[in-house]
Amino acid sequence: MTKRTLLDLEGEYAIRLMDMPPHAHGIVVYDDEGFANVYINAHLTAAQQKDAADHELDHIAHDDINSDEDIRAVEARADLTRAIPALKRAADLVPKPDLPAAPPFDPGKYLREYDPVLAVLEDRWLQPDE
Numbered sequence: 733m734t735k736r737t738l739l740d741l742e743g744e745y746a747i748r749l750m751d752m753p754p755h756a757h758g759i760v761v762y763d764d765e766g767f768a769n770v771y772i773n774a775h776l777t778a779a780q781q782k783d784a785a786d787h788e789l790d791h792i793a794h795d796d797i798n799s800d801e802d803i804r805a806v807e808a809r810a811d812l813t814r815a816i817p818a819l820k821r822a823a824d825l826v827p828k829p830d831l832p833a834a835p836p837f838d839p840g841k842y843l844r845e846y847d848p849v850l851a852v853l854e855d856r857w858l859q860p861d862e
């Protein structure tokens with residue numbers, strides 16, 4: 733397994749490269765202390781890896797693991813806000829409701845439930861820019 737730490741900032745999160753299926757770009761896994769582990773597909777190009785890391789960091793910044801929004805809305809926002817700084821600032825102004833803590837994160841369950849949606853979204857990400 734390819735596993736290499738790219739970045740480790742003051743104990744808030746770590747980004748690591750890992751072997752993943754071709755359609756997967758990245759995933760965030762929180763440990764019991766709320767430390768965010770970001771895994772990025774080692775088989776992406778460097779530019780795609782940076783893009784995927786930005787996308788996952790946007791999920792962390794918006795606490796999407798505790799969001800009850802539709803996964804497609806969350807993914808669309810993470811995709812857009814990292815690309816458009818003004819939109820990102822606006823998104824940060826939206827009040828976040830107090831939600832109960834999420835159950836312990838199960839990456840296998842996440843992939844089983846959301847893989848079809850992510851596969852569709854990530855197929856789009858894999859298209860070269862116009």
Ligand SMILES: [Zn+2]
Nearest residue numbers: 787791807810
């Ligand atoms: Zn995402």
